[in-house]
Amino acid sequence: MAKVVVKDLHKSYGDNEVLKGLNLEVEDNEVVCMIGPSGSGKSTFLRCLNDLELPTQGQVIISGYDLSDKGTNINLVRENIGMVFQHFNLFPHLSVLQNITLAPVQLKKASKAEAEKTARHLLDVVGLADKVDAMPKSLSGGQKQRVAIARALAMNPKIMLFDEPTSALDPEMVGDVLDVMKRLAADGMTMIVVTHEMGFAKEVADRVVFMADGLIQESGKPDDVFDHPKSPRLQDFLNKVINV
Amino acid sequence: MKKWQVAVVMVLAALGSWFSLGATAHAQTYTIATDTTFAPFEFQAKGGKYKGIDIDILNAIAKKENINYKLKAISFGAAVQQLSANQVDGVIAGMNVTPERQKTFDFSKAYYTSGVVMAVAKDSKVKTFKDLKGKTVALKTGTAGATYAKSIESKYGFKIKYFNESNNMYNDVKVGNSAACFEDYPVMSYGIKNGIALKIVSKQYDAGDYGFAVKKGKNAELLKKFNAGLAAIKADGTYKKIIDKYLHSSEASLTGETASSRTFIGLFTQNIGTIGNGLWMTLELTVISIILATVMGVILGVLGVMPGKLGPAISSTIIYIFRGMPLMVLAFFIYIGFPDLIGHGFKIPAFIAGMITLMLNEGAYTGAFVKGGFKAVDDGQMEAARSLGLPYWTAMRKVIMPQGIRIMIPSFINQFIITLKDTSILSVIGIVELTQTGTLIIARNFEGFKIWLMIAIIYLILITLLTWLSNWVQRRMN
Numbered sequence A: 001m002a003k004v005v006v007k008d009l010h011k012s013y014g015d016n017e018v019l020k021g022l023n024l025e026v027e028d029n030e031v032v033c034m035i036g037p038s039g040s041g042k043s044t045f046l047r048c049l050n051d052l053e054l055p056t057q058g059q060v061i062i063s064g065y066d067l068s069d070k071g072t073n074i075n076l077v078r079e080n081i082g083m084v085f086q087h088f089n090l091f092p093h094l095s096v097l098q099n100i101t102l103a104p105v106q107l108k109k110a111s112k113a114e115a116e117k118t119a120r121h122l123l124d125v126v127g128l129a130d131k132v133d134a135m136p137k138s139l140s141g142g143q144k145q146r147v148a149i150a151r152a153l154a155m156n157p158k159i160m161l162f163d164e165p166t167s168a169l170d171p172e173m174v175g176d177v178l179d180v181m182k183r184l185a186a187d188g189m190t191m192i193v194v195t196h197e198m199g200f201a202k203e204v205a206d207r208v209v210f211m212a213d214g215l216i217q218e219s220g221k222p223d224d225v226f227d228h229p230k231s232p233r234l235q236d237f238l239n240k241v242i243n244v
Numbered sequence B: 001m002k003k004w005q006v007a008v009v010m011v012l013a014a015l016g017s018w019f020s021l022g023a024t025a026h027a028q029t030y031t032i033a034t035d036t037t038f039a040p041f042e043f044q045a046k047g048g049k050y051k052g053i054d055i056d057i058l059n060a061i062a063k064k065e066n067i068n069y070k071l072k073a074i075s076f077g078a079a080v081q082q083l084s085a086n087q088v089d090g091v092i093a094g095m096n097v098t099p100e101r102q103k104t105f106d107f108s109k110a111y112y113t114s115g116v117v118m119a120v121a122k123d124s125k126v127k128t129f130k131d132l133k134g135k136t137v138a139l140k141t142g143t144a145g146a147t148y149a150k151s152i153e154s155k156y157g158f159k160i161k162y163f164n165e166s167n168n169m170y171n172d173v174k175v176g177n178s179a180a181c182f183e184d185y186p187v188m189s190y191g192i193k194n195g196i197a198l199k200i201v202s203k204q205y206d207a208g209d210y211g212f213a214v215k216k217g218k219n220a221e222l223l224k225k226f227n228a229g230l231a232a233i234k235a236d237g238t239y240k241k242i243i244d245k246y247l248h249s250s251e252a253s254l255t256g257e258t259a260s261s262r263t264f265i266g267l268f269t270q271n272i273g274t275i276g277n278g279l280w281m282t283l284e285l286t287v288i289s290i291i292l293a294t295v296m297g298v299i300l301g302v303l304g305v306m307p308g309k310l311g312p313a314i315s316s317t318i319i320y321i322f323r324g325m326p327l328m329v330l331a332f333f334i335y336i337g338f339p340d341l342i343g344h345g346f347k348i349p350a351f352i353a354g355m356i357t358l359m360l361n362e363g364a365y366t367g368a369f370v371k372g373g374f375k376a377v378d379d380g381q382m383e384a385a386r387s388l389g390l391p392y393w394t395a396m397r398k399v400i401m402p403q404g405i406r407i408m409i410p411s412f413i414n415q416f417i418i419t420l421k422d423t424s425i426l427s428v429i430g431i432v433e434l435t436q437t438g439t440l441i442i443a444r445n446f447e448g449f450k451i452w453l454m455i456a457i458i459y460l461i462l463i464t465l466l467t468w469l470s471n472w473v474q475r476r477m478n
């Protein structure tokens, strides 16, 4: 079975139906990029994958665990899905090192010493070895986001979700964060990335999914989606994005 | 165990021991309530001991009849309420025997007979009741003077203002806010002899008997012994000695004060023991209440932000009830109303009642700002914590609470200061804390300005220390 299976996913806020029956399968090691206009439900979809939002209808199955099943321990599933947010959401009262070690230590995944060792290694990977003891507020946006990625990786997840990880960053910071993500992809991480970085999608994605109006309108290989868009919605969207 | 856990256990243990004390204290020993400021019948002498005609008569009778008793000095109103609520066994407080009171209480034979007089400021032009038209008259709640003045209120067309303490009533007349007050003759003439700047301008009206009271149908044994003892001390001359001692000597000779002790410093050194006790009581109440209110407030705050509907609903309801109720009403309800409701002679020691009152009231305020502080933490923080796989309570404890509490620190400091000040309201249920200490000292030496200045300075010092301490903690946390 695929790593992530989504079947007929619906989500409404009151009368407002945001997701209108999505179907998607993501295989092991696959990198899926999601694009689409603002308000189309991309974040909502991503948040349904780790139960931050409760679907109104439909099924989400992660590594074989059905999230709607009462018997599923959602905390265990979440340990296996890392999530990176647009606004980083670092814990401001904790140092960089403590941000990264909090979950592994609390959840007894590792001793404090082991967790710190892993954290230093991950900081090295994201190029922030010298920021171990810094407080989040002293970091730039790009540095914060790379710490956030390291924090998610510290739980050794099998899947990583990214919700517009670079859209709150100054342009010169974007590259550092994308580099880290490219490396992750190259190492075989299963990733679902909501992004407006078309260049990144073209280069890294195995598949690009276009969402609009709460539905997946079109999906396929990057070249097909970007160079031969079929639906007028996608053509329209790409025109706007590329002309900006 | 962590430090805070040790602290909680200690507080609980202390609570437990107080409760058990309250439960075991009543066996053979009677609790007799008296007023705090009704010289020459009762007043506090230097060092905090109570003296006066009532006190000495009770003591002499108790000796004759082998009565074990514990004296409890509270305001007259509270004494009467507590007697009817079975919180005390008897009251001796210069209480007039009236038909009204005889419905609820059984009285002893009269141990003293006195009438009501009108007193005015020394330089006042008021000479007769007719001069009171349109003016305000100061009365002390529940006294014979109050009853008499009320009965002639419409006839002479004056307005009435009530006080709980004699001394505040005298002062109101002295400074001219009220034109006159009505008071029992011995009380008034004793006060004037001891420096109250008032004069008596009427003869005695409505002469009435003072009696010792028990709740109707209860403590018949105690009443019988009192009557027998009264007869005995009248027969052997003790009674006359007591009356003479108080009505024909100046207060200073009774309280042991000298003229030189009337300076600010003199008054302070004279009363340092009493003030120290009051201060200690205030500190004890403040510290324990702050701890309990903080625990309660944090629980309410956490309930208030819990997912689901039940937690927030419980939290809001409790905050709504206890924040909305005036502290004094809550204190009376817990101390007098609640035992009344339970019945079976259930009693709550005043200290415990005061602590519960403060805990509920300050806890509700704390709960409200704790809830607000947790809500002020960005939603993304909880989401990030949860997406890492942290369970709700771990996320709350490790991520939301530390940030929320930082936001709340100024509110906590503010609330601590309010708690300290609010302890003064608990004097209404007879807790002798700093404010009540001031009232008691003034009742005996009439040095209102100097003593209140002293008390005010002590409060300011306490609040300054508390603020420093809080700021220090705040700096440590950041």
Ligand SMILES: Nc1ncnc2c1ncn2[C@@H]1O[C@H](COP(=O)(O)OP(=O)(O)OP(=O)(O)O)[C@@H](O)[C@H]1O
Pocket (backbone or CB within 6 Å): A013, A016, A018, A036, A037, A038, A039, A040, A041, A042, A043, A044, A045
């Ligand atoms: N908690 C919520 N309550 C009510 N409506 C919501 C909530 N969260 C999202 N929505 C609505 O759902 C719709 C989809 O929002 P979502 O954030 O998923 O869009 P998006 O595709 O991520 O947009 P963007 O590119 O701007 O981030 C929007 O109309 C939004 O107003």
Ligand SMILES: [Mg+2]
Pocket (backbone or CB within 6 Å): A042, A043, A044, A163, A164
């Ligand atoms: Mg979004």
